[in-house]
Amino acid sequence: MKKLSLKASCLCGGIQLRTHGYHRDVHNCHCIQCMKTHGHYAAYTNVQEQNVKFLKKRTLKWFRSSKRAKKGFCRKCGASLFFKVIGSNIVHIAAGMFNGPTKLKTKMNIFVKRKLDYYKLDNRLATFKRYPK
Template sequence: MKKLSLKAKCLCGNISFKTSGYHRDVQNCHCVQCLKTHGHHAAYSKVEEKDLKFLSKKSLKWFKSSKRAKRGFCSNCGASIFFKVIGTNSVCIAAGIFNNPTKLKTSIEIFTKGKSDYYKINSKLPKYARYPKG
């Protein structure tokens, strides 16, 4: 976890926010939901919701993607921005939405059994078939 202050906005700018506090390094997720949502594997950081401050959320919409999670996106430009496990105090944020420099690093590959066949997983990162315990 890294203590950072970052700014972010979607492609059209209708959703913009600042984050502060501790950010988890990026996890690449290869589950079928992330593949279908992003068109490729997803790369997410995570912060506590109290450390997320919206500057604008005019077109923020949420889609309940499973019994346990929802995904936030821009209904104007289509940017996929958030993944939230319902009932938790944290929110995962698509790493590509942050302005550079982020000072974040990719740390692990998760749900690797779901990956598509057209790309390779980084062989230097730890790999997990599911979400790692602990």
């Protein structure tokens, strides 16, 4: 966890935000929802919902990706920015949406049970079949 203040946006700029407070280390998620949303595994940090301040969110749309979660994306450019468990106050943010250096570190691979065969895992990172307890 790192205390940071970062700016992020989608490709077209329809969604722009600032994050504050503690940011979790980045997790690479290989689950089917992330693979199908991002076209590859997803790299997410997260913050408390109250630490996200939107400057623009005109094009933000939410998609219910499973019984327990939803994904936030830009309906203009198609960028996939967010993942949120329903009822949770934590917002997961795709780390590639930040506009400059983040000072974040990628710490683990999760849900590797669903990993496809065309790429290799970084074996310096901790790896979990599901989500670590």
